[in-house]
Amino acid sequence: MGTATVPAGRRPAGVVPARRRPVRPGRSPSARREARWAYLFLAPWLVGFLAFQAGPMIASAWLSLTEYDVINEPRFTGLDNYRQLTSDPQVARSLGNTVLYTLLHVPLVMVLSLGLALLLHRVGRFQGFFRTVFYLPVMTPAVAVGILFLLLLNTQDGLVNRGLALVGVDGPSWTTDPDWILPGIVLMSLWSLGSTVIIYLAALQNVPRDLYEAASIDGAGRWARFRTVTLPMISGALFFTLVVNTIASLQMFTEVYTMYFGNRETQNRFNSDAATFYVIHLFQEAFQFLHMGFASAMAWLLFVIILLITLVQMKLGNRFVYYEGDDR
Template sequence: MATATATSAAPAAGGATVPRRRRRMTPTARREARWALVFLAPWIIGFLIFYAGPMLASLWLSFTDYDVINAPRYTGLDNYRRLASDPAVLRSLTNTIYYTLLHVPLAMAISLGLALLLKRVGRLQGFFRTVFYLPVMTPAVAVGVLFLLLLNSQVGLVNRALGFIGVDGPNWTTDPHWVMPGIVLMSLWSLGSSVIIYLAALQNVPKDLYEAADLDGAGAWARFWHVTLPMISGALFFTLVVNTIAALQMFTEVYTMYFGNRQNADSFNSDAASFYVIRLFQEAFQFLHMGFASAMAWVLFVVIGIITLIQVRLSRRFVFYEGAE
């Protein structure tokens, strides 16, 4: 029996089998493995307690009617059926998708433009790199309050600036048609991370490729389209995935602007600024529909997973990795 557990059969000539011993870990390897587990233990325990555990709990709660006060009552797929027919949830999902479609392309295009400009400033590049990144460090709540003031239709700096050029600024925070453009404008405040990523990618483009393109008579646009974009496509793909996930989870800034102050929330139709995660938060902590909110969270998780998978599949056609076959 001991021999059977320590060996495995290997085919030999003539159909016979020759026992082959399994490789055993040396004492040094076992000691290193134990120490590796010791050092990894804090992360593993933290992951199980703060991530895996709550995720499994929310998955169970998504099939129940739970209001925090009373014990969960199993209801099957009722929460998911309600999700498909709840007009408030569908409206918040529509707003979130609309925002994502506006924000992600604009953020990527403006970030790339700023990175191209930074590449040309020379010695001042370090200074401007810091300036562009500073807004990223601003707390999200502070950003929401700041833009609530900047977009004020009466005394806001944005409308005052538009007034100097003869444009009558809209009611950014009260007109339902202008609420979403105002939120997108606010979201462009913190582009520093994407700018730094694109700048690093641009600096890694081999100069030999530009020289070869010049010899072939390629103009500025041709060099950008056929050299720059393919060589930084990996960075573009990364920011596309990250920005899409962040846009689908938009919460803090919008909640601060339109829902944090109850008086401001009641002054306009809040449906125009209702995002999916905001609706999830309200269902969980305002209406105490924890089971329904858990179902909303899992639907968002699945939607983000599907979108990311589609982006990864499409990236095989458009993303170029230097050295890859």
């Protein structure tokens, strides 16, 4: 029999081509050297993260399942601490104070900061000076702020009530009346709005002037330009400060603790229940009553609350926030 001839470019019948192994290009010596340097520079952060963040979080998660008073060995109790969270009235009261403070503080800071940023945007040559003036209070230590406002909000001799008296208003008892303690704390928190003002000012300076000119040509007034041009273009900054200020408000501690819990005399003189925020109660459970397991459960509850609120904000932010280069 003769040998069959296979046309050029075709494989014989029944012959399966060998699978070629994909060629993986090796990393060049320079790339490997850069990777080693990257890991070397990241090492301090990684060590710090494991030692001061990941490690304590894992330890806190374990302690939240135990009864631990620092002196004796932890005793495993399961979910008892979390069950106690749902029945402790002080936890509910402190969480309610914290949430109410957040609902008052965050919108007020954002609105006032935006108004001040709009004014600074029109100042001109003195803008740098006023930026510094507004930001300086942010550098004030939180303990000093607490002591300062304890004096300013004093019922008899406080500067705030003296100023109200000049216009014929009888100032309230900011530090003793339970109905006015929380508004007084919100008033104190406005001291540090300078950082939010600077963020909004930077965002306003990045809004293209062409958009305002186009809106003016279309007949848009000042309010229409603010609503249709300014707000959408700075929505990223607004969203950022909303998230950051919400997280900070839910963890409010130092200033309030200094004012109302700094010493036993102050704590007995003022109504401290209205000023008991969640983190303050957590601190007391951990370091005053040595209920470390219960305090760890409180910390994880706060972590979950902040996580859920942030996730909701992120979900809503994707709908309303404009990002440069976004085609939506």
